[in-house]
Amino acid sequence: QTLTAYLVPFAAMNLWHGALSDAMGRRRVVIGSLVVLLIASVGAALATSIEALMGFRVIQGAASGVGLVVGRAMVRDVYEGAQAQRVMAQVSALFAIAPAVAPVIGGWLHELFGWRSVFGFLAILSTLLLVWSHLGLPETLPAAQRHPLHLGRLLRSYLETMTDGAFLAAAGAATFNFLGVFLYISSAPRFLLEHLQLRETQFLWLFGPMTAGMMLGAAASGHLAGRLSPMRTLGAGYLLMLGAAAANGLFHALHGAAVPWSVLPIAVYSFGMALSMPTLTLLSLDLHPTRKGLASSCQAFLLTTGNAVTAGVLAPLLNTTPLRLAIGQLSLALVGLGFLGIFLHLSRRPTSRHPATV
Incomplete structure (x- = not known):
């Protein structure tokens, strides 16, 4: 219940963080959200009733998405071309x-110190980020480039962005690629405890290789920026994702779940996803260069909505067997590839205003 109380405002506010930063500046929105997150984390740690805890979780959710949304917009404010891909790779790695x-x-915090320690840890982390941002975070959006919070214009901008076929295709590709990883994250308890017969303290069997794959994939994306074209980078990413998901399905069609063979394809898939994510993020942001914050908000909203549907609907349907999970991952990657194909088709129209490369 507290997770739902967190996720609903998290998804809703994802639509507004970017627009607020387009109007008020990036730095002010980031620092303000960190202050709210700190207060809510302390409140949750000290809560004496479930109602109070739920309330503070709502506030946490409303403030937490600012880093994902505004951080991406700030990268595009400052960097262009290959350098933008390098920096976006680092940002994408952290959020993935x-x-x-x-x-x-x-x-581990819950096991060692109880549930309140989780919120205490978040309060400490929020404090550190707040101090760091106050001392070192620059403003990347000059006042002359900001857009006043005029409701009518804002709604028209949302409508323009969320009905832009090329934007939805690029953002959809990134979303479905990530859902191939999130399917296993949301299915982790059943996948690890029931199918792999591991203990609760052995979750690193999944999250260790998955995290390593995402870190290495993001590093590879940054390294290849300027050396390999964006389309070739995407091609390599999809080759790895589809190959890993197919191998995952083939193994579980022939064998029962076992470590390390059941987790290695997930690590390779995660590498391919992280390799492609920065390029897809930049392609969609570049379609709306004067409202990068709002476009980043729409990206995050689509991703968060996809996560919610995956956790609430797809994971319970597919995590009954390892083979179903593998088929689900492959299907999600194929949908992502389909969205990329739509983006390329739309961007290559002679009358299109959309660029095909970063």
């Missing part, structure tokens, strides 16, 4: 790794 690492850290 977080859902994999967080359950491990939270599980």
Whole structure:
């Protein structure tokens, strides 16, 4: 219940963080959200009733998405071309790794110190980020480039962005690629405890290789920026994702679940996903260069919605067997590839205003 109380405002506010930063500046929105997150984390740690805990979780959710949304917009404010891909690779790695690492850290904190320690840890982390941002975070959006919070114009901008076929295709490709990883994150308890017969303290069997794959994939994306064209980078990413998911399905069609063979394809898939994510993120942001914050908000909203559907619907349907999970991962990657094909088709129209490369 507290997770739902967190995720609903998290998804809803993802639509607004970017627009607020387009109007007020990036730095002010980041620092303000960190202050709110710190207060909510302390409140949750000290909560004496479930109602109070739920309320503070709602506030946490509303403030937490700012880093993902505004961080991506800030990268595009400052960097162009290959350098933008290098920096976006680092940002994408952090936000892709977080859902994999967080359950491990939270599980150990809960095991050693109880549930309040999780929120205490978040309060300490929020404090450190707040101090760091106050001292070192520059403003990347000049006042002359900001857009006033005029409701009518804002709604028109949302409508323009969320009905832009090329934007939806690029963002959809990135979303479905990541859902191939998130399917296993949301199915981790059943996959590890029931299918692999591991203990609760052995979740690193999944999250360790998955995190390593995402870190290495992001590093490879940054290294290849300027050396390999964006389309070739995407081609390599999809080759790895589809190959790994197919191998995952073939193994579980012939064998029962076993470590390390059941987790190695997930690591390779994660590498391919992280390799392609920065390029897809930049392609979609570049379609709306004057409202990068709002476009980043729409990206994050689509991703968060996909995560919610995967956790609530797909994971319970597919995690009954390892083979179903593998087929689900392959299907999600194929949908992502289909969205990339739509983006390329739309961007190559003679009358299109959309660029085909970063």
